[in-house]
Amino acid sequence: MEKFKALIIGSDINAYYLARCYHELTGEKADMLALAVHDEKPFAYTRYTKILNIKYIENFWEEQTFLGEINAYYEAHKGEKILLVSSNETYGEYIAKNQDDLKDKFYFNYPSAELQRTLVNKEIFYKTYADSVLDLPKTVYFDCKNDTEAPEGLTYPIIVKPANVILFKHITFKGKRKIYRLNSKEQLEEVIGFFKNSEYDDTLIIQEYIPGDDSHLFDAVIYMGKDKKAKLCSFAQIGLQEHSPRMIGNAAVLINGYCQFEGVDEQIAKIVEFMENIGYQGFAEFDMKYDAREQKYKVMEINARQGRCSYYITPCGYNLIEVLYRDLIANEDMTFCKVDKVQLEAFVPKSVAKKYIANEEFREKALSLWSERVEPLRYKKDNGLIRKLLLFKIGLNYKKAYKNFTWNWD
Numbered sequence: 001m002e003k004f005k006a007l008i009i010g011s012d013i014n015a016y017y018l019a020r021c022y023h024e025l026t027g028e029k030a031d032m033l034a035l036a037v038h039d040e041k042p043f044a045y046t047r048y049t050k051i052l053n054i055k056y057i058e059n060f061w062e063e064q065t066f067l068g069e070i071n072a073y074y075e076a077h078k079g080e081k082i083l084l085v086s087s088n089e090t091y092g093e094y095i096a097k098n099q100d101d102l103k104d105k106f107y108f109n110y111p112s113a114e115l116q117r118t119l120v121n122k123e124i125f126y127k128t129y130a131d132s133v134l135d136l137p138k139t140v141y142f143d144c145k146n147d148t149e150a151p152e153g154l155t156y157p158i159i160v161k162p163a164n165v166i167l168f169k170h171i172t173f174k175g176k177r178k179i180y181r182l183n184s185k186e187q188l189e190e191v192i193g194f195f196k197n198s199e200y201d202d203t204l205i206i207q208e209y210i211p212g213d214d215s216h217l218f219d220a221v222i223y224m225g226k227d228k229k230a231k232l233c234s235f236a237q238i239g240l241q242e243h244s245p246r247m248i249g250n251a252a253v254l255i256n257g258y259c260q261f262e263g264v265d266e267q268i269a270k271i272v273e274f275m276e277n278i279g280y281q282g283f284a285e286f287d288m289k290y291d292a293r294e295q296k297y298k299v300m301e302i303n304a305r306q307g308r309c310s311y312y313i314t315p316c317g318y319n320l321i322e323v324l325y326r327d328l329i330a331n332e333d334m335t336f337c338k339v340d341k342v343q344l345e346a347f348v349p350k351s352v353a354k355k356y357i358a359n360e361e362f363r364e365k366a367l368s369l370w371s372e373r374v375e376p377l378r379y380k381k382d383n384g385l386i387r388k389l390l391l392f393k394i395g396l397n398y399k400k401a402y403k404n405f406t407w408n409w410d
Contacts, residue, residue, distance in 0.1 A: 010087030
């Protein structure tokens with residue numbers, strides 16, 4: 001393997017496990033650039049670690065600051081091969097928008113900024129791909145800037161979420177949640193009020209509620225090569241999602257290579273066909289929910305990057321950093337592979353999984369695999385005392401979150 005550096009942009013869980021992937025592959029520290037914050041502490045996930053070098057930067061969300069910093073990094077490491085990887089959509093869009101200037105300095109694989117926007121903005125996504133091979137939930141829209149009355153004729157319960165996830169990430173307001181499950185028009189009007197009284201001036205997505213507990217949720221990670229052909233795709237059943245208001249929608253316990261429903265191969269084929277048809281490049285994550293009424297996996301959203309929980313494909317034999325290296329630096333001829341190894345990934349303590357996974361069959365399967373689980377934040381080569389204490393505190397916080405917050409699908 002040729003020697004190369006990894007420059008990771010961001011400081012969340014996604015960024016940490018990318019650094020872990022690089023360390024597992026090379027034994028070297030990754031370099032990381034992240035936003036400096038003043039009113040709160042930096043993300044805990046990338047603190048007190050021995051596997052990365054991190055630099056916090058003022059105003060790093062701003063495109064010109066971002067470009068200035070990564071170009072300064074390039075100048076400091078001229079002559080070295082540098083793999084550039086973002087942990088979120090904002091930086092991924094900046095890389096794509098400026099790829100003509102960056103492509104001779106870094107190795108990276110992202111679709112065009114225009115294509116990213118059709119995926120990242122939920123309103124544009126559902127409207128653009130309504131007639132695609134994918135199955136999508138029934139959806140209506142509310143314009144927070146111009147609409148004044150809540151839509152009529154809805155069948156409750158409903159799911160409500162912001163269309164513009166990038167804008168949503170950058171603001172705070174009373175009642176802020178990633179996803180709302182609402183049972184009445186009165187609740188919908190209250191949530192609309194939260195958004196209209198905030199800085200959010202884009203669209204709200206209002207969708208049909210698909211019955212089923214957390215075990216009806218699924219995650220797929222796909223990698224599309226620089227040739228825009230599919231190279232790998234995973235398919236994992238989620239048994240438990242996070243329950244705190246700002247983390248709803250994130251997987252807490254999942255099993256790759258395991259599914260209690262039919263049609264996995266057919267759904268993977270749809271994912272591959274869709275991504276090749278739109279000419280996508282790089283990693284992406286599909287969030288889906290199985291609709292037993294129609295026996296379909298309905299795509300709730302596509303993240304134009306590896307997801308928060310995508311680390312699990314590494315212990316399945318496909319280190320995310322190595323995949324990028326093989327495609328972009330080594331120029332290997334990679335043929336498509338279905339990632340079907342049975343692998344449990346967990347973010348929460350065993351006691352939480354045992355108590356809060358509602359699907360009994362999934363719960364028993366997860367507990368039987370517990371000794372072979374992977375936890376993206378727990379890495380035996382990054383186990384200093386302060387970090388161990390930090391992870392212990394994160395575990396306690398999970399216990400409190402599940403005790404204090406509920407998410408009832410039914």
